[in-house]
Amino acid sequence: MTSPTMQLLAWAGERGPDVARRVDRAVVRAQYAHRRQYRRNSDTYVEHPVAVALILAERDADPDTVVAAVLHDLHHTTDALPVADLRAEFGATVADLVVAVAALDRYGGVPALDAVDRRVLQIKVADRLHNMRTISGLVPEKQCRKADHTRDLVAPLARTLGLTELAVELDSLATATLRAHASPVPDARGAYPQRRRARGAGGLHRALSVGGLLLPAAHRQRLLQDWDGELHAAPDLGERLRFTASVLLHLPQLAVLTRRTDQP
Amino acid sequence: MTRTTRAVLEVLLARPDEERYGLDLSRQAGIAHGTLYGILLRLEDWGWLDSRLEHRSDGAPPRRYYRLTCEGAARAAAALEHADRVRPRRRPSAPAAGGAT
Numbered sequence: 001m002t003s004p005t006m007q008l009l010a011w012a013g014e015r016g017p018d019v020a021r022r023v024d025r026a027v028v029r030a031q032y033a034h035r036r037q038y039r040r041n042s043d044t045y046v047e048h049p050v051a052v053a054l055i056l057a058e059r060d061a062d063p064d065t066v067v068a069a070v071l072h073d074l075h076h077t078t079d080a081l082p083v084a085d086l087r088a089e090f091g092a093t094v095a096d097l098v099v100a101v102a103a104l105d106r107y108g109g110v111p112a113l114d115a116v117d118r119r120v121l122q123i124k125v126a127d128r129l130h131n132m133r134t135i136s137g138l139v140p141e142k143q144c145r146k147a148d149h150t151r152d153l154v155a156p157l158a159r160t161l162g163l164t165e166l167a168v169e170l171d172s173l174a175t176a177t178l179r180a181h182a183s184p185v186p187d188a189r190g191a192y193p194q195r196r197r198a199r200g201a202g203g204l205h206r207a208l209s210v211g212g213l214l215l216p217a218a219h220r221q222r223l224l225q226d227w228d229g230e231l232h233a234a235p236d237l238g239e240r241l242r243f244t245a246s247v248l249l250h251l252p253q254l255a256v257l258t259r260r261t262d263q264p
Numbered sequence: 265m266t267r268t269t270r271a272v273l274e275v276l277l278a279r280p281d282e283e284r285y286g287l288d289l290s291r292q293a294g295i296a297h298g299t300l301y302g303i304l305l306r307l308e309d310w311g312w313l314d315s316r317l318e319h320r321s322d323g324a325p326p327r328r329y330y331r332l333t334c335e336g337a338a339r340a341a342a343a344l345e346h347a348d349r350v351r352p353r354r355r356p357s358a359p360a361a362g363g364a365t
Binding site: 136140180219223225226227228229230231232233234239242243246247248249250251253254257258260 | 285286287290296297298299301302305306316317319320324325326327328
């Protein structure tokens with residue numbers, strides 16, 4: 001399967017050498033600026049802006065919007081590209097769009113449609129769509145907040161912008177997330193169930209967390225989360241101890257494996 | 265292909281449509297839990313496996329479930345077939361002739 005980056009570059013190539021050059025340059029800039037950043041689901045960070053740009057490219061957004069989407073997180077997640085450089089390298093339109101997306105993020109709400117360039121809103125909708133597609137890396141509380149916001153504000157905004165297909169997917173992802181985290185039901189005394197901690201799981205998780213420092217950052221959080229899930233699902237303390245011992249014993253081997261990039 | 269990867273693929277292919285979790289896979293494949301996760305991560309990187317977190321109603325941490333992708337099932341079957349040709353698996357010896365029927 002072709003990677004999203006290759007799909008985006010192919011899209012740009014079909015639109016002539018100027019668009020191809022600008023998109024390619026934007027991708028290189030983003031790859032470099034985000035090179036040490038990872039998303040909570042362990043993806044390299046740059047996969048996110050590229051995916052956002054591809055969502056827009058697939059809906060025939062104009063090249064400035066697509067370039068701005070590739071660069072949309074540079075302005076506030078890194079200090080790699082000052083606005084003056086952005087303007088000089090990609091033009092005033094792209095620079096204005098990137099700055100406006102960052103301003104909208106700080107504002108947090110949905111502005112009046114005529115107060116903001118619609119292209120900024122399109123980038124925000126695509127940004128949220130990709131965040132919702134990859135929401136499992138967030139803690140449940142944050143997933144619920146994002147899902148609420150998506151269902152109440154972003155999906156209706158997508159509909160208003162004529163991005164019906166995106167609105168339907170946003171609604172569906174938000175609903176699925178909210179269902180998965182349905183509020184716990186209070187018992188007969190009106191008390192809510194406490195978060196269940198299996199016996200010994202806390203200490204074992206701490207041991208795994210220390211051992212996990214051997215792993216590359218890209219995989220660490222994901223594996224620790226998975227092991228925590230297994231520890232709590234294990235039927236008894238003996239199984240939890242065996243699981244932890246086995247994982248700790250094989251951590252050096254796992255640390256080597258997770259750094260390898262071989263293909264099948 | 266390593267013996268452990270082979271064991272994991274055989275377990276997954278036995279019920280390709282079913283979602284499996286880590287403890288279950290390591291038990292059935294007969295490999296250490298610690299070995300399993302490197303294999304799962306690589307199979308997922310190659311696109312052979314999909315995974316999802318299942319959140320639990322009791323508030324305990326979510327558990328990850330794995331399933332072969334369509335492409336993964338086809339490629340795993342082909343890889344096992346190839347591995348069998350190159351290095352056949354040891355099979356239990358056949359019952360002696362004239363044994364109980």
